[in-house]
Amino acid sequence: MYQVLYCLTDQHDWRLVALGGAVCLLASAAAISLFYRARAARGGARVSWIALDAVVAGGGIWATHFIAMQAYGPGAGGAYNVPVTVLSLIFAIAVTFIGVSISVSFARGGLVALGGAVVGSGVAAMHYTGMMALEIPARIGWETGTVTVSIVLGIVFGSLALFVASRRDSLASALSATGLLTLAIVAHHFTAMGAVELTPDPAIVISGLSIPPGSLSILTASAAAAIIAIALAAALLDRRAKGELGRQQVVLDTALENMSQGLCMFDAEGKIQLFNERYAAMLGRTDIALAGRLLVDVLREEQSRGQWQGDASEFFARLVADAREGRTTTQVVTRFGRSIRVVNQPMHGGGWVATFEDITEWLEAQAKISHMARHDALTSLPNRVLFHEQLEQGVRRVKSGDQLAVLCLDLDHFKDINDSLGHPIGDALLKEVGCRLKATVGASDTVARLGGDEFAVVQIGRSEEAAARALAGRLVEVISAPYEIDDHQIVIGVSIGISLSPQDSSNPDELLKNADLALYRAKADGRGTYRFFETGMDARAQARRLLEMDLRAALQRNEFEVYYQPIRDVVSDRVVAFEALLRWNHPHRGLIAPINFIPLAEETGLIVQLGEFVLRSACAHAATWPDDVDVAVNLSPIQFKSPNLIATVTEALAASALQARRLELEITESVLLQNSEATLTTLHELRAMGVRISLDDFGTGYSSLSYLRSFPFDKIKIDRSFVSELATREDSMAIIRAVTGLGRSLGIVTTAEGVENDAQLELLRREGCTQAQGYLFSKPRPASDVALMLGRPPRLRASA
Secondary structure, eight states: OHHHHHHHHHSBOHHHHHHHHHHHHHHHHHHHHHHHHHHHOOHHHHHHHHHHHHHHHHHHHHHHHHHHHHTBGGGTTOEEEHHHHHHHHHHHHHHHHHHHHHHHHOOSHHHHHHHHHHHHHHHHHHHHHHHHTEEOSEEEEEOHHHHHHHHHHHHHHHHHHHHHHHHOOSHHHHHHHHHHHHHHHHHHHHHHHHTEEEEEOTTOOOOTTEEOHHHHHHHHHHHHHHHHHHHHHHHHHHHHHHHHHHHHHHHHHHHHHTOSSEEEEEOTTSBEEEEOHHHHHHTTOTTSOOTTOBHHHHHHHHHHTTSOOSOHHHHHHHHHHHHHTTOOEEEEEEETTEEEEEEEEEOTTSOEEEEEEEOHHHHHHHHHHHHHHHBOTTTOOBOHHHHHHHHHHHHHHOOTTOEEEEEEEEEETHHHHHHHHOHHHHHHHHHHHHHHHHHHSOTTOEEEEEETTEEEEEEEEEOSHHHHHHHHHHHHHHHHSOEEETTEEEOOEEEEEEEEETTTOSOHHHHHHHHHHHHHHHHHTTSSSEEEOOTTHHHHHHHHHHHHHHHHHHHHHTOEEEEEEEEEETTTOOEEEEEEEEEEEETTTEEEOGGGTHHHHHHHTTHHHHHHHHHHHHHHHHTTSOTTOEEEEEOOHHHHHOTTHHHHHHHHHHHHTOOGGGEEEEEOHHHHTSOHHHHHHHHHHHHHTTOEEEEEEETSSOOOHHHHHHSOOSEEEEOHHHHHTTTTOHHHHHHHHHHHHHHHHHTOEEEEOOOOSHHHHHHHHHTTOOEEOSTTTOOOEEGGGHHHHHHSOSOOOTTO
C-alpha cells in the first residue's frame, strides 16, 4: 500500500492525473447512460447500443490509462509500441462488449454482476497490455501481490457498478454506478502502477515501431476528445430518448387510466412495478400502498382485514412459478360480489402482467342466453333440447330394479281455444298448464314443453309401472279441471302416451318415439285418457306414415277418382240425384276404400285439397247430366272450417256452369258443434247462393232438434245403421217413423241410406220416407257409368 501511495504522490504529475480522472468520469457516465439504453432496447437495436457502450467505455479506459501514463514520471523518457498500443485498445473494447452483453441480457443480479466482473477484467487486460507497449531503457518488473490486488479491485468495483445500475433506472443509481465504474478504472490503474519495478538497462533500444510520448499525447488527446464527443452525443440522444419516453409515459399513463380493464405489472420477484387506478378500484385496494410491494405482502394485509381468503404464500408462489416457466394462466375470481377474469401473462426476462376484467354482466348475459336456448320462452319449462339432455342423464342414472317413464302429453281441442278466443288466451292457458304440470310431478321428475300444445314428463326412480299409471291419471284429472282466464271459463282435456325404460327401450330417442306412438293411440281411443306403449304400435305407425306419404303423392299423381251412387225417389222410382264418393286407385294396393284414408286425410289437413277436387269434379260431371238430376257432395268438418269454402263452391259452380240449385252439400252434426254463429253464417251464405244443404248421418250424434230450428235444412239423411235393422228391431222402426214424420211436418226431404233389399224399401215407402240410397239400386260406380245407372231398372238385388 505504501508503494502505491508513493507512486501516486511522488511519481505522477497531478495535473495530468486530474485530466485522466475527468476523462474517466465522463466516459464512465456515458457508459452507464448507454447501458440503460441497451437494457431498454430489444433485438438489433440492443446490439447496437451494446457496441456503442463498449466503444465509449473501452475508449475511456484506454484514454485514461495513457493520459495517466503521461503523468508517470519514470516513463517520460520512453516510447510506446504502436501495434501493442492498438491491441490494448481492442482488448478494452472487446472485453467490455462481452461484459456489457452479459449484464444487459439477464435480469438476475448474479449474472449482471458477472458481466460487471468481465468489464473489470477488461480494464486489467487493457492496462497490462498497454504497459507491455511501454519501451524505456530499463527492465520492467512487477510485484505480484500488488498486481493481484489491482486486478481484484477492477473486478469488484466493475461488478458493483453494473449491479447497481441494473437495480433501478434512476439518477441516484446512475450516479452511484458512474462513481463505481470510475473507481474500478482508477483504483486498478494506480494500484497496478504501484506494482511496477524499473531496473535501468542502457542496452535496451527503443524499436522503430514505437511512438514518442509527444505523439502519443496528441493521440490520447484525440481519443479523449472523441470520447467526450461520443459521450456528449450519447447524452443528447439519451436526453431525447428520455424526452420521448416521457411523452410515451404520458400517453401510457393516459391509456392505463382510461382502460376498462385493470392492469398490474410485477417483476420477477413478484413486486408491483406498475398498476392503474382501475385495478386498485376493482380489487378494493385504493387505500393500500401498492407500488414496489410484494404481492404476497398485499394479500396478507387484505387477509388481516378479512378481505382475502386462502393461503397467500401458496397462491403467490404459484404465480411466480407460472411466470418463470412461461405459463399464461386465466381464472375468474369474485371480489365484492363482482366476477373478475384475471389473465396472467409472463414477460420476457421475468415477471408478468396481470389484466383484470369485470365480466359480471357478461356472465349474466351468457347465463340468460343459455337459459333461453334450453328453456321455453312462454312457460320457462325446459325445451326439447334440455329435455333430451335430461332424458339421456336419466337413462344413465337408472339403477338396477328401477324404471324410467316418459310421458308425452297433447292438449285436447287446444286449437279450438286459439281459434275462438285468440292466441293471448291460448298463451295464458299454456302457462297455466305448465304450472299445473310442475305442481303435479315429483321433485326429481322433469317437465318440458316440446312445442305448441305438446308437453313431456320424465319420471325417474320408480320401480313399478303403477307409479307411471298413477301419475298419468293425476295429470289427466288436473289438466282437465276448469281454467279461469280473463273472465273465460275454459275446459280442455289431455291425451297421454307412456313408454318405460328399460322395458320398451334404453335409447332416449326410442323412448320418446314410443311414447309418441302411445299418445297417438290415446287420441285415437277418444282422447282424455292415457295409453302405454305396446309392441306392434310401431308397425302400425310405420304403415300409417307410408300411407300418409302415398296420400300426398297421390294428389300429385292424380290417383283419385270420383264415383257416384244413385239416390232414387221412393214414390216415382226414378233417379233424382247422385252422391259423389271419392275412391283412391293406388298403383300397388288397388282400389282403397274411403274409410281407410279419409280419417288420415282429415288429421293431416289433406282433406281440404281432396274436398276441393271432389267438388270441382262433381260439378263438372253433373253439368253433363239431365237438369232434373242433382249431385250431392260431402263436406268434412275440417273443410267446413276453411275460410275459402264459399269461394271454392262459387268457383266450382262457375267453372262447370252448373246451376246452384242442383248442388247439394252434405254436412254432419259435428260441423254444428263448432263455432255455431260462424257455422250458421256460412250455411246461410251457401243457401243464399241457391245451394241446398243436407244433414247427413242424422240420429248417430247428438240429434238435437235445435239444429233443425236454427237452420232450415233441405234434407235429412237417415243413417244406414237404422235401415239395416229396420226389419228386425222395433226401436229402429220407431226411429225411422219419427224422423220421417218430423220431415213431413217441417217440409224436409228424408233420405234413407244403406237400403239393400225390397223389404227395407217397402217399409220405408210405408213410413213415408222420400228418397232411398243403397246397394239395392247400385253400388258406387265411375262417372262413365252414370248414363247406365240412369237407364237401369229401378230395383236391383245387392248380390246382382
